[in-house]
Every structure is written in C-alpha cells, then in structure tokens.
Amino acid sequence: MQLKKILAVCVAVMFLVVMAGCGGGGSSSSSSGSSDHKGIKVGVSMPTKSLQRWNQDGANMEAKLKAEGYDVDLQFAENKIETQVSQIENMVTKGCKVIVVGAIDGGSLSSVLDEAKAAGCKVISYDRLIMNTDAVNYYATFDNYGVGKIQGQYIEEKLGLKEGKGPYNFEITTGPLDDNNVVFFFKGAMDVLQPYIDKGQLVIRSGQNTREQCATPNWDEAKAQERMDNILTTYYTDAKLDAVLCSNDSTSLGVQSALKSAGYSAGHMPIITGQDANLPNVKAIVNGEQSMSVFKDTRALADQVVKMVDAIVAGQEPEVNDTSSYNNGVKVVPSYLLQPQFVDKSNYKKLLIDSGYYKESDLQ
DSSP states (O other), X not given: OHHHHHHHHHHHHHHHHHHHHHHHHHHHTOTTOGGGGTTOEEEEEESOSSSHXXXXXXXXXXXXXXXXXXXXXXXXXXXXXXXXXXXXXXXXXXXXXXXXXOOSSTTSOHHHHHHHHHTTOEEEEESSOOOSOSOOOEEEXXXXXXXXXXXXXXXXXXXTGGGTOOOEEEEEEOOOTTOTHHHHHHHHHXXXXXXXXXXXSEEOTTOOOSTTTTOOGGGOHHHHHHHHHHHHHHHOTTSOOOEEEESSHHHHHHHHHHHXXXXXXXXXXXXEOOBSOOXXXXXXXXXXXXXXXXXXXXXHHHHHHHHHHHHHHTTOOOOOSBSSSOBOSSOBOOEEEEOOEEEETTTHIIIIITTTSSOGGGGO
C-alpha cells in the first residue's frame, strides 16, 4: 500500500513538471513577442526627407517595427530614383525578408524588385502603388479615391454648389504624372465637381482641366507656385479666383504663395484644399490661408504595415480589404485601405491636438 502511494506521488509530480514545461514554452512563443523577430531584417525605403509626411511615415514604421524586435534598415532616397534602386538592392543583399517601399516613381522599380522576388523577399508597396511588376505582394495605403472625393465635397459644400450657387472661378493643381495615386485623387474630386463644371457653376478660366495640364512634377511647391503665378497673371487680372483644388499640401503652399503675390490675404483667400495635414499647412488653416487638408493618420498606416509584416514572417496571408481596385498593369495587388478624413479650422484641435498627432505648441 505504501509503495502505491509513493508511485502515485511520483506520477503527480512528473505530470506537474511536464505541464509547467509546456506552459513556459507557450508563453515564450507568443506571436506578439518581440523575441520572435530578433534577427529578422526588414527594409523600409522612403522617397525623401524633404516632405514632412515621409519623415513621419519612416519614423513611425521604424519605431513600431523595432518595438516588435525587427532589425530595421530605414533609407531615404531624396527623390532620386537611382538612389532608391541602389538602396533596395542593398536591402536585398543584406537579407531583408520584407521590404516596404514608398516609391519615388512607381514604374521604375521593376528590375530591382525582380531581384527581391528571386531572393525570396516579399514587397509591400507603401502609399504609392508600384507599377508594372508581379514582384509587389501587397499594398498599404489610404483610400486615395476617397481623398479626392473629400476634397471635392468640401468645395461643393463651401461654395453651395448643391443649392445651385455660382458661377465661381475655379482652378486645379494636381501631383506628378508618375504617381499612380494622382489618378485616384483626381478622379475622386472630379467625380464630385465635373457636373458643376458642365453646368457652368464652376468656371475654369485657364481651360486647364486635365490631369496632365494640372500636373506638378515631384509635388514641388515652387513649381506649383510658378504655374499658379502664370495662371493668375494671364487669366485673373480682372477676376477673382474662388476655389483651387490642390491635391496635396506642398502644392497648396505653392498656390498660396502665388495668391499672396497677386494680392490675396489671410481671410480673403479662395477655398483651397490640401492633403497630409503637414504642420505649415495646419498653421495656414488656423491663419485663414488654407481651407482644409485631408488628414491621413500615418500612425494607423504604420500599425497596419507592421501587422502585414508580422503575418508574412509567420507564413500567413496579411489582412486586406480591397482585391479589385489597384491594378498595377501586371496584377491586381491585394490592398489594405485606411479611411482619411478632412481637417479644417472647426476640428483641427480634436483630430490633431487631442489625438497627440501634434502638440499645441507645434502650431505657435
């Protein structure tokens, strides 16, 4: 009888030891633990440091990926395509398992991404769709058509176009022709505004109403200013400009500079749109020089990209919510689209300050 008791105790102790060992193993292999990703290299290739939003995007992703334990190689190409190609080549050579690419020119990376694919590296196209290659695996961005639609609807509302008001003088400033996002920005806005142009409620005195005519190379502020200077001196010496559709914040600043040179002032500017809610532009909104910007919370986009990277590293399919909209000329790229929202003088504190995106002191 005593022997049976001893054997029973031994079996119980062995069972507890085994269970404890299993429990310890389970806790150390949690997919959310940064120890799982130690030594796994992830490349992040951003277009330039010269625009605030790319600095923020790169910094957000680097911080979040490092917090997950990844070895992050963050590079900025300063809007030089050959530099970006070289940086991506180096990332492949270093053994990056995933490369996140914010392309300078979405059509110029086919060859280097073929190298990445051959090396077994997965590619996430970031914000701008990479074109003409099957080597891009996923796309993470905001709803770009929605961005343009928000801008168009803002102009529609502020000018009372639904109520039949007008005619109003109106001009357009878009981004570069090699940025596929501009196709969506332009279409989203013009799907709202074109009916009012057709009815004569919006009058484009310059006649420049196509994406090609309204393009701004490299989103360059100075080029946007130069073009608007020409429009104002040619078509508006005897007329007031009532609204300008600007596809992003840098082109918006260029347009504002041209308008100020032509005699417009804070509180007496046309309705002017923007995108990215960059600090100078938020200050311009507060000061009455810019009407609105489309706010795209890059923190949320960085979070989504990290989730995608985690899934790829785990051998799983990342979550996507659009499998039809983004054809890069070779394939429809599975995409995750986040929703943007407008920011203006009425809500900037709630969206930007209260959320911690900016500090109140940043706007002083």
